[in-house]
Amino acid sequence: MGLINIRRAINDALSEEMARDERVFIAGEDVGEQGGTFGLTKGLYDRFGKWRVKDTPLSEDAIAGLAVGAALGGYRPVIEIMFMDFITIAMDQICNQAAKSRYLYGGSVSLPLVVCTLCGTGLRAGGHHSQSLEAWFVHTPGLKVVMPSTPYDAKGLLKSAIRDDNPVIFMEDKSLLSLKGEVPEGEFLVPLGVADIKRKGDHVTVVATAKMVHQCLAAASKLSEEGIEAEVIDPRTLSPLDSDTILESVRKTNHLVIAHEAPKACGFGAEVAAVVAEEGLDFLDAPIKRVSGPPMPMPFGEIEDLLVPRAEDVISAVREVLE
């Protein structure tokens, strides 16, 4: 066991998978010699060479197309889209080509590719460098969507994503890159599609993603002081969603709060709420409450701190559903 941060966990996962399988390569803007804008590919260029850790032009559409073509050609590409906001340029290749080609080509091909992308607030970098766009991809059949919150999950899930035969969107919360956690030495995987209960509790289920997992854990500690025990669930993989773990928890707690930093309308929380409404309405003693980012573009600078949901917002929501 060692204490490492998410940045290192991602780097280790990439390095181990590239050493394990020659078909794995990385491409993206500044991922090569410079080791990635966020340092996620540091050292890989020296170890694996410039063709397996490929610096590309500033061309998100072609970077994503490169991944689709390379996957069709029998490789297992990992591409980095530096900020998730930039993924809008690559939407066609990801949602029309990567997600649909296996189906439309009659199952004659598979598309084992991973799109790593830095998401969310944390840099106070404004409206085009702060979004968390997971809902768009959860809405697209053919894709898997992964959104880890700890170093252990980030490493184990990225390794599984690289070995998966489907296109996977792997979201990296940029505010969590320096977060440290226990990660065992040596080989381990975290399977896609399995949620993790980050804290056990009997009174309310709190489903949260990425940075909000930590805000919810902080909220749960405070609530515990007054005798309210929250069960915090991190789905880790948003598609496919482990709805069984969520429903099982709500069956026990009879209350549900969902937290994410993306805006509320048609967000990931809406899907979780809908699943519980469809399959577990009878479990609920109170309406479901969602905690989310505001429905507006993120402005630049310090003001960001006031707009990202925090532990206090989760506490208020929990109190409301338990009232």
Place this chain on the structure above:
Amino acid sequence: MKKKTNQTRLMNLYRNLVLSRRYEEKLIELFRDGKISGWIHSGLGQEATGVAVGECLRETDYLVPYFRSRSSLFAKGMDPKRLSAEIFGKITGCCKGRSGESHVAEAALGILGAGGLIGSPIPIGVGLAYTAFLKGEGQVVACHFGDGATSRGAFHESMNMAAVMNLPIVFVCENNQYTEWTPTSAQMNIEDISTRAEGYGMPGVSVDGNDPIAVLEAVEPAVDRARKGKGPSLIETKTYRIRGHFEGDPCRYRTEEEVKKWEKLDPLPRFQERLKEHKLLDDKKISQVEEQVREIIDEAFRFAMESPLPTREEIMHFVYA
């Protein structure tokens, strides 16, 4: 006609040209008669480029097809039965009846990347070329598209990326003078699309797209160049879309004179004449080829029509691996 364009090759080009033409004619007829659902985008009159591109490729090479060019599919080895069944949405089709005419692929033949968005296959071609480079076995990608695709950002990003990475890919742009209903002259402020190559640092050439030999003589050196690790090229083949954008298009945007002018440049009779001049073809041989082609096409469409549709269960397969 250069010496290396030997008799076998010329006859391959000719057979594929006849097959592609008669196939388009049959498709148009079947669509008109309501036998095919969805739509048909015919490449009638444009077949010369595709047959030449296919002729330049090895079995192990990749073809990223242009949706209007069934001639390139045939020249790369596509079985007309599997293609026809696909267009009819049957389970025996090359994509098990879910691609229709727009997303045709045949992975075993290296035919990959086609889709319903104009220009989107181009970056996929770059990805295939990247793997061809990594494998180091001399594979080449022929990435084939129409003039409309060159207005996409995907085209620009791909040309630039392929050039800067020196990838083994040949971009073949079939300029049929129209992007849907808008003339190419209103889509771009240049005469020759091939001049764009210079801006990416790769060679570019424009040729008569209604002459399979002219196309072959442009594509072949570009394929060799790519195979030798010397990087990508852009070839523009100038041709004309005799039919509308889709079957049923009233074509209000052009004159009959214009269509008639291009009909005189039809690649099939021109190539026939040329082969006759070189004593490679006579009326008897022409009838023989026509007869062979008719049999292939009849069998293909019979197979397509007799094949079953996918079941509701079968059509749900393969969303995920």
